[in-house]
Amino acid sequence: MAIIPDHPAQGRVTGDGAELAFGHWPGQGPAVVALHGLTASHVNFAGIAERLAGRRPLLAFDLRGRGRSDKHGPYGMAQHARDTAAAMVSFGLGESVVVGHSMGAYVAVALAAMYPQRVGGLVLIDGGVPVPAPPVPVEQLLAPQLARLHQTFPDTESYLDFWRALPVFPEASWDGPGRRWVEAYLRYDLGGEPPALRPRASADAVRADLVDSLAPEVLRERLAGLSVPVLLLRAEHGFLPGQPGLIPDASAAAELVKDFTDRLLPGTTHYTIAMDEPGATTVADAVVEFARRCDRLKEHG
Template identity: 30%
Template sequence: MTELPLLLLHAFPLDARMWDPVRAPLAERLRVITPDQRGFGRSPLPETGREPGLADAARDVLALLDKLGLDRVVLGGCSMGGYLAMAVLRLAPERIGGLVLIDTKATPDTPEAAQNRLDLADRAEAEGVTGWLAGQSVPGLLADTASAELAGHVRDLIDAQPPSGVAWAARAMRNRPDSRELLRQADIPALVLVGEHDGITPLDAANTMVEALPDPTLTVIPDAGHLTPLEAPASVTEAILGWYPIS
């Protein structure tokens, strides 16, 4: 009996450095893989000529598994990373031995949210992202109790992202399908984590996923907002290790 590796997919508009507070403590027991998604951090944005869609980013994840020689992993994601995890599940359910869905949701965008993503993508391409995107995003990403130091760190991560990657991801998320039926068919253990004060994907969104999943575990992270791995890393680490499936 062995524990599968854990592959974690980051939130928008950040990169894999958002996992830094949990990576080391998780790695004491698990093999942990934290890639930058296409267009973020150190990962380039491929030119495909296709309309942005998370299926392409999901193929990146599968190509990484192939490169690392991994048949199956436990796949986790925060926010956009959760959407991408569900896109991978849609393409290759046989590669996933468990799901960790952190501050995310299975439902598609409302028309208003979809338009907001288009507006964000257009502005990122026209102006870059420095300053305005962090100023627009950080208040919703973190709980009111978050420290000024953490807020500054998140701003720095956002300011560092390539505008082209931000725009591509915003358009790709806008196009994502409803994943509730997908989760109903996911015959694997799943951990759903949500920050107590998450205003973007709140407890209702987490409960919707729990109701759909055949084998769910729900954990509410106290005193945290939408970025629980950064806001409450010890609680997130404890929840993952306490739940982790054995293959």
């Protein structure tokens, strides 16, 4: 049965002192839990959910401070992990495969370290591992995306035009299947009423989480303590096509994690690895295969 990418079942669930919005795409077997990036929402996974095609259910949350979740603090990777663990309890989930994209990958690592009984395996999409310092501050690399949090837009089309003018999504992303996924994500991203629509992500949350996700020693300690399989899916390019990848190699993580697999996805950027082709299909197939492996490991103790 085809999955409608921009119409998952949606609702709200109690986290750790905050209400979290979620999207759920149906499928067979145990649900995969998905955690999005710095300024994103659960709709970031629309393309991956469609390409899963019901082979696994996908349950994705709006992290605190994003989307339609509560906006009050505290923030940070540990707090997002507490929220996610509480939400998983509400859904009655046991050991689950957890997928994190970008900052969501760092939240996934914190979740596995703090609540090992909730996590059966991690799929880290272009994040979650130590990365070399960029040539310029991250805030500068993400300047247009972060600036939008302080802007208002008269209507949805103006917001889509704002993104079309950025080089983040190549022209092909607006013509192929990725267009539906990107537009669904951007339409969900806006809150308020015309003519003063505003992105839903809290600037305070983004600022706090950006600093926290880059704390190297805490990350290394969490990775070293993991006892579950970890699959890293790296984008070939950085934020923009042609830029060096954000994770040029995974040697630092491989030295820390006992059961670690590294895979580079050619032709993808940090964004298109989740929200366009060939990224969405490749990630979905990898998640299904990895989840089956985790199921087998659980069966054999």
